[in-house]
Amino acid sequence: MSNIGAIDGHDAHHDDDHHHGPAKGITRWIYTTNHKDIGSLYLWFSLAMFLLGGTFALVIRLELFQPGLQFVEPNFFNQMTTMHGLIMVFGAVMPAFVGLANWMIPMMIGAPDMALPRMNNWSFWILPFAFTMLASTLLMEAGAPNFGWTFYAPLSTTYAPETVTFFIFAVHMMGASSIMGSINIIATIQNLRAPGMTYMKMPLFVWTWLITAYLLLAVMPVLAGVVTMMLFDVHFGTSFFNAAGGGDPVLFQHVFWFFGHPEVYIMILPAFGVISEIISTFSRKRLFGYDSMVYATSSIAFLSFIVWAHHMFTTGMPLAGELFFMYATMLIAVPTGVKVFNWISTMFKGSITFETPMLFAIAFVVLFTMGGFTGLMLAIAPADFQYHDTYFVVAHFHYVLVPGSVFSIMAAVYYWLPKWTGNMYDETLGKLHFWLSFVGINILFFPQHFLGLAGMPRRIPDYALQFADFNMVSSIGGFLFGFSQLLFVFVVIKCVRGGKKASAEVWEGSHGLEWTVPSPAPYHTFTTPPPIAENAHARVETKGDV
Amino acid sequence: MATDNSNSTYETYYVPESSKFPIWASLGLSLFMIGLANALNGIKSGDGAGGATIVAILGFAILGTVLFNWFATSIRENHQGLPSAQLKRSYVLGMYWFIFSEVMFFAAFFGALFYVRQWAVPWLGGEGGRGSSNILWPGFEAVWPVIANPSDALFVPPHESMEWRGWGEALGYLPMWNTIILLSSSVTVHFAHAGLKNNNRKQLIGWLSLTVLLGVVFIFLQAEEYIEAYQELGLTLDSGIYGSTFFLLTGFHGFHVTLGAFMLSVMLARSIKGHFKPEDHFGFEAASWYWHFVDVVWVCLFFFVYLY
Numbered sequence: 021m022s023n024i025g026a027i028d029g030h031d032a033h034h035d036d037d038h039h040h041g042p043a044k045g046i047t048r049w050i051y052t053t054n055h056k057d058i059g060s061l062y063l064w065f066s067l068a069m070f071l072l073g074g075t076f077a078l079v080i081r082l083e084l085f086q087p088g089l090q091f092v093e094p095n096f097f098n099q100m101t102t103m104h105g106l107i108m109v110f111g112a113v114m115p116a117f118v119g120l121a122n123w124m125i126p127m128m129i130g131a132p133d134m135a136l137p138r139m140n141n142w143s144f145w146i147l148p149f150a151f152t153m154l155a156s157t158l159l160m161e162a163g164a165p166n167f168g169w170t171f172y173a174p175l176s177t178t179y180a181p182e183t184v185t186f187f188i189f190a191v192h193m194m195g196a197s198s199i200m201g202s203i204n205i206i207a208t209i210q211n212l213r214a215p216g217m218t219y220m221k222m223p224l225f226v227w228t229w230l231i232t233a234y235l236l237l238a239v240m241p242v243l244a245g246v247v248t249m250m251l252f253d254v255h256f257g258t259s260f261f262n263a264a265g266g267g268d269p270v271l272f273q274h275v276f277w278f279f280g281h282p283e284v285y286i287m288i289l290p291a292f293g294v295i296s297e298i299i300s301t302f303s304r305k306r307l308f309g310y311d312s313m314v315y316a317t318s319s320i321a322f323l324s325f326i327v328w329a330h331h332m333f334t335t336g337m338p339l340a341g342e343l344f345f346m347y348a349t350m351l352i353a354v355p356t357g358v359k360v361f362n363w364i365s366t367m368f369k370g371s372i373t374f375e376t377p378m379l380f381a382i383a384f385v386v387l388f389t390m391g392g393f394t395g396l397m398l399a400i401a402p403a404d405f406q407y408h409d410t411y412f413v414v415a416h417f418h419y420v421l422v423p424g425s426v427f428s429i430m431a432a433v434y435y436w437l438p439k440w441t442g443n444m445y446d447e448t449l450g451k452l453h454f455w456l457s458f459v460g461i462n463i464l465f466f467p468q469h470f471l472g473l474a475g476m477p478r479r480i481p482d483y484a485l486q487f488a489d490f491n492m493v494s495s496i497g498g499f500l501f502g503f504s505q506l507l508f509v510f511v512v513i514k515c516v517r518g519g520k521k522a523s524a525e526v527w528e529g530s531h532g533l534e535w536t537v538p539s540p541a542p543y544h545t546f547t548t549p550p551p552i553a554e555n556a557h558a559r560v561e562t563k564g565d566v
Numbered sequence: 567m568a569t570d571n572s573n574s575t576y577e578t579y580y581v582p583e584s585s586k587f588p589i590w591a592s593l594g595l596s597l598f599m600i601g602l603a604n605a606l607n608g609i610k611s612g613d614g615a616g617g618a619t620i621v622a623i624l625g626f627a628i629l630g631t632v633l634f635n636w637f638a639t640s641i642r643e644n645h646q647g648l649p650s651a652q653l654k655r656s657y658v659l660g661m662y663w664f665i666f667s668e669v670m671f672f673a674a675f676f677g678a679l680f681y682v683r684q685w686a687v688p689w690l691g692g693e694g695g696r697g698s699s700n701i702l703w704p705g706f707e708a709v710w711p712v713i714a715n716p717s718d719a720l721f722v723p724p725h726e727s728m729e730w731r732g733w734g735e736a737l738g739y740l741p742m743w744n745t746i747i748l749l750s751s752s753v754t755v756h757f758a759h760a761g762l763k764n765n766n767r768k769q770l771i772g773w774l775s776l777t778v779l780l781g782v783v784f785i786f787l788q789a790e791e792y793i794e795a796y797q798e799l800g801l802t803l804d805s806g807i808y809g810s811t812f813f814l815l816t817g818f819h820g821f822h823v824t825l826g827a828f829m830l831s832v833m834l835a836r837s838i839k840g841h842f843k844p845e846d847h848f849g850f851e852a853a854s855w856y857w858h859f860v861d862v863v864w865v866c867l868f869f870f871v872y873l874y
Contacts, residue, residue, distance in 0.1 A: 043584060051584035133581045135656035138636070142588035149596035182607045189599040196595075199667050207659040211652060212579070241667045245674025252814060255606045257721075257804025260678060263702075265721035266712045266807030268686035275674055338694065547578060 041543045050145075053137035054543065055122045060440070061144050062119025063433070067509065069111030069151065070426075074502050076104035081464075081498035083481050084491050097481035098166035099158065105169025106187075109287065110194050111151050113421065116429045117290040118143075118201050121229045124436065125205065127534040127541060128223045130214030130550045135207035143201040150193035157183035168479060170280065173261035173272035177253045184254060188247045195240045202233035202240075209233075214533075216552030220314070223532050224307060227314050228293030231321045235282045235289070238325070243279040246272065270335050277328035285324045288388075288420060289317055291428030292359060295381050297532070298435050299363050302378035303370025304529035309362040316355035316362075323352050333404045342401045349399035353392070360389055375527075376450035380431035383423055383458050391419030394469065409479075412472025418465045427457070430508065437515050438522035442540035445515035453511060456504035463497025577650035580643070587639075591632040597625025641841070641849070654848060661852040665859050668822070672863055675818065679811045679870065683710050687807065690716055715806040724801035727808060728791070730873050740791045741872045744784050745864065748823075751780035752861045755830070755854045765844045767837070774834045777857070781827030788820050815871055822860045829853040 042048045042057065049061060079100045083091050092100070122140065126133055134140045157164040165187045167175035176184055209230045213222070222230075249272075252258040259265025261272045292313075300307040307313065329337060329345040337345075363385050372378070394416040398404050407413060430453075437445050467490040472478075476487045483491065522539040537545050601622025605615035643649060649657075691708025692700045703716035711727035728741070736742055755777040761769025792813075795801040803813050833853045836842065842850055 047584070050589050051586055053582050053585055132579045135653075136660055137581050138585045138587060139660075141585060142591055145588050145592040146595065149592050153596065153600060182611065185603040185607050186600075189603050193595065193599060199664075203660050203663045203667075206663055207656045210659055211655050237663055237667050238670050241671035242674040242677075245671055245678075249675075249678065249814070251606075252803065252810070255610060257802075258810035258814070259715075259721055259804075259807050260810050262721075263686075263690060264717035265715050265804075265810070266687055266690060267682065267810065268689075271678055271681050271686060274681055275678060278674075278677070544581075 051141070053133070053141055055126050055134045055137070055140065056440075056541065056543065058134075058140050058144050059119045059121075059123030062115045062122060062147075065144070065147060066112050066116035066119060066429075067512075069107050069115070071505070071509075072155070073104050073107035073112055074505060076100045076107065078498060078502050080104065081495040081502075084483070085495040086492065087483050087485055087488050089482055092481065094481045095163060095166055098168070098479065099164040101479050102165045102168055102171075103155070103158065106154065106165075107151070108421075109169060109283070110191075111147070113287045113425045113429070114198065115147060117229075117232070117287070117425075118198075118205075120225075120290065120294070120429070120432050120436075121205055123440065124534060125208055125226055125229060126212070127537065127545055128226050128532060129209065129212065129217050130533050130546045130552065131208060131212035132544065132547050134204050135212055136204050139200050140204050143197045143204065146193050146197040150190045150197070153186055153193075154190040157186050160186075170276060171250075172276075173250065173253070173269045176272075177250055177261055180254065184250070188251045188254075191247045192244055195244045198236050198240045202236035205229055205233040206237070214546065214549035214552055220311070221552065223293075224296040224310065224313055225290070225293035228289045228296075228317050231317050232286050232289045235286050235321055235324065239279040239282045239286075242275060243283075246275040246279065249275070270332070273332050273335060274329065277331045278325075280331065281328040282321075282324040284417075284420075285320055287425045289321065291384070291388075291425050292317060294428045294432040294435075295363065295384050296366075298377045298381040298431055299366050299385075301435075301527050301529045301531075302375060302381070303367045303372050305366055305370045307362065308365035308368075309358070312358055313362055316358040319355040320352060323348065323355070327352065330399055330401075330404070333401045334408045346399055346401045350396065353396055356392055360385060360392075373528075375434075376445070376447060376454055377431045377435035379451065379454045379458075380427045380434065383454070384427045384431065387423035387427070387461070388420055391416055391421075391424060394419065407472060409477055410472035411468040411476045411478055414478050415465050415468035415472055418468070422465070423458075423461050430457070433512065435527075436534075437512065438526045439534060439539050439541055441516050441519075442522055442538075443515050443519035444522050445511050445519065449507065449511045449514075453504060453507045456507065457501055460497050460501030460504055464494055464501050465497070467491075467494045467497075577652065579650060580648045580653055582643075587632050587636045591629055591636070594625050594628030594630075594632055598622050598629055599625070601625055641836075644846075654846075657848055657852075661848075661855060665855060668859065669863075672815075672818070672866075675811070675815050676866065676870065679815065682807055682811060687712060711808045712806055713808070721804060721806040722800070724795075724799050724805045724809060726799045726801070728795060728799070728801065728812060728872060740787050740794075741868060744787050744791075745868050747780050747784050747787070748861050748864045751777045751784070752858055754780065755857050759850070759854055762837075762842055762847055762850060763844050767840075770842075771834065771837050774830065774837060778827055778831050778834055781823060781830065781857075784823055785820060785827065788816065788823075812871060815867055819860065819863055819867055822863070826853070826857045826860045829856060 042054065043051070049057060052058060052061075077100075079092065080097065083089075083097055122134065125131070155164075160183050162181040162183050165171065165176070165181065165183060167180060167184075171187070176187075209222070209226060219227075249258070249260040253260050253262065259267040261267050261269045263269065296307050296313060327345055327349045329341060330349045333342060333345070367382075374382075394412070398407055398413065398416055434445060434450055437443075471487055471490050471494075474487065476483055524538050525535050526539060527535075533546075533550060534541070536550070601618045601620070601624070604618035605622055608615045608618055687710060688694075688708045690703070690706055692706075693708065706716045707714070711729055713723055713725075713727060715721045715723045731739060754773045758770050758773035758777060761767070761771075761773060795812075801809050801812065803809055830853050833850045836849065841847075
């Protein structure tokens with residue numbers, strides 16, 4: 021093994037020359053320390069996981085197309101819901117945002133690369149191994165984890181299939197990846213901003229990621245802790261989640277949701293950043309209320325730590341707990357409302373054009389707000405007793421995650437693809453992709469609100485006859501949305517392979533450091549810091565603004 | 567460093583061109599995890615661990631070798647003067663936030679302890695009119711430490727806990743000695759640091775050796791304590807919630823002490839080899855921060871697990 025060190029040390033000798041391009045062949049991607057390469061790796065990986073998790077979702081929708089058991093066994097159905105959730109949360113949404121962070125943060129703050137480039141590569145390369153291990157459980161005799169992505173004890177301990185052990189270690193590995201990734205992002209933002217790039221001049225995407233990275237650092241270790249308790253309950257006879265030994269299954273839910281609720285914001289705060297960039301660009305105005313956006317994001321992050329038990333209203337908490345978590349949850353509507361107000365005010369009297377990223381961004385604002393409102397309904401403890409574990413909850417969190425997080429990722433990809441590839445994507449196909457996704461997603465998830473209110477439980481492969489019509493509609497929407505994403509893959513690949521050349525500025529209303537470098541962005545940008553004052557993103561007046 | 571950029575007042579931030587470490591480290595980590603998972607499942611199903619143990623050991627060896635070379639490379643780069651002051655700040659921030667994540671890891675287990683003591687166990691004893699446990703386990707009385715479990719058949723309880731036994735038995739109470747040892751070691755590592763800053767190599771090596779020694783004694787005494795728990799008190803991992811929280815909290819702490827002592831011995835070896843300068847010794851500082859961190863965790867442990 022010592023030759024590894026020798027070769028690496030060898031590389032260190034010719035480091036002075038920072039301006040040669042990427043290495044040739046596959047090793048470029050495996051050994052790379054370049055933030056743009058690693059960003060691309062994250063994004064491609066996330067796309068692959070998105071399609072895999074999406075396939076699982078289509079299995080679910082296929083089974084639910086009609087009442088009765090058609091295609092899969094109930095146990096396999098449970099494996100599908102579990103794997104769909106795990107892969108979408110940890111494999112698709114989170115890595116996509118880390119990929120965007122890798123690509124954009126160094127360019128946005130005028131840094132030469134991420135702060136710790138080798139560790140950056142490690143953060144990525146753990147993921148394919150972890151997800152291969154997780155996905156391989158589908159092929160094992162005991163079957164994949166079947167206890168839901170929230171893996172509540174005792175389903176995930178006493179009654180778990182033996183593959184739970186692989187699941188636990190996969191989560192440990194993802195956690196290590198996330199912790200290293202967030203350390204890198206924090207160190208980059210704290211330490212590598214170009215002189216003059218003060219905190220309050222940073223683009224909002226950088227701000228939201230800084231706060232997200234703190235959330236990750238605070239809660240991924242707690243996730244590691246809770247799966248470790250599971251591991252010991254399963255293999256070493258401890259009784260954390262077993263009341264017969266003095267423990268409590270509800271303890272699992274407390275520890276899990278202490279991670280899980282901030283996790284929800286980990287998946288949405290970077291989206292807020294993306295949307296803030298895009299709406300400002302295509303409205304040709306500065307972002308309205310930059311400072312309040314920063315404070316609102318921070319407030320949401322703070323509140324995310326004191327609302328976790330709103331996922332547990334029906335566990336029999338004391339009344340004081342129900343009330344505290346209900347009111348604390350409702351408080352989140354205030355900073356979120358500030359953000360929505362600011363996005364709309366940014367568009368107000370702007371000269372708006374509707375390119376694909378802007379279409380996704382506007383759909384985000386409308387549909388995410390709807391998901392937020394159903395969140396408020398769920399926050400009301402007595403009402404939640406009715407909604408709990410129904411399709412209403414499924415509809416709620418898919419509205420914030422799909423037209424929320426996923427739409428923002430797609431908006432970001434369309435927005436920055438010309439910068440990454442040097443080519444414009446096909447605008448007509450992009451718009452077609454948007455409209456198919458927009459229509460598909462609403463046909464898919466809107467009826468689920470009614471199903472839930474009428475009492476259809478989640479994670480069930482069969483249902484009563486009165487739910488049949490809405491389920492059929494929902495499944496049709498699901499397949500429409502699912503297959504539309506193949507168009508997205510096509511547009512991205514087409515753009516990577518060629519197209520109309522993009523200018524450095526790309527978009528008429530764009531401002532920020534990333535638009536000052538050529539398209540495609542050179543392999544190394546800002547080896548020494550760029551001057552900031554005239555480029556500063558958020559707060560400096562540019563001609564014709566406002 | 568000279569660059570072709572006009573803005574030459576800034577040092578170049580060293581970005582290594584490429585590295586083989588991460589992919590090998592990922593491979594080692596995966597083999598370790600796959601081997602461990604298969605071994606645990608094998609043992610549980612009664613088939614035994616078999617060859618999975620070898621996979622786990624191989625994975626761990628690869629991971630260890632890679633990390634060794636990775637750190638060695640960073641040290642070599644530092645000796646070559648590649649990292650700018652700015653890059654060194656990145657290392658400092660990296661260590662700082664890594665320790666923060668470790669704090670949160672322990673927070674999960676402390677949180678579990680508080681929840682169990684404050685709510686779960688009293689409710690099992692019937693407090694607050696929560697009657698279900700009175701039907702399942704009518705005789706269970708809520709006291710901490712839990713010496714009689716709700717189901718003594720499923721979870722055979724300990725005869726005695728590890729709680730503070732009063733001043734009369736203080737001299738034979740290992741956790742108290744461990745507290746004294748660990749607190750002193752935080753002081754000795756500080757003296758070693760002072761020696762390093764004053765360019766007094768003898769003081770550095772002497773106090774650092776003493777610190778490592780104290781760390782090893784701590785681990786030894788904790789092993790003694792575990793033997794006493796298993797053999798004399800019947801306090802085991804599967805003896806109910808008291809044993810669960812006790813062993814996971816003290817066990818993970820002990821694991822971190824081991825890691826910290828290992829880090830400090832690496833620093834000791836490096837000090838003997840003549841590494842570190844009074845103004846440039848972040849490797850040492852990082853290890854000593856980590857040591858102070860495990861010390862603080864122990865103080866919390868001693869208070870909440872043993873005394874209170």
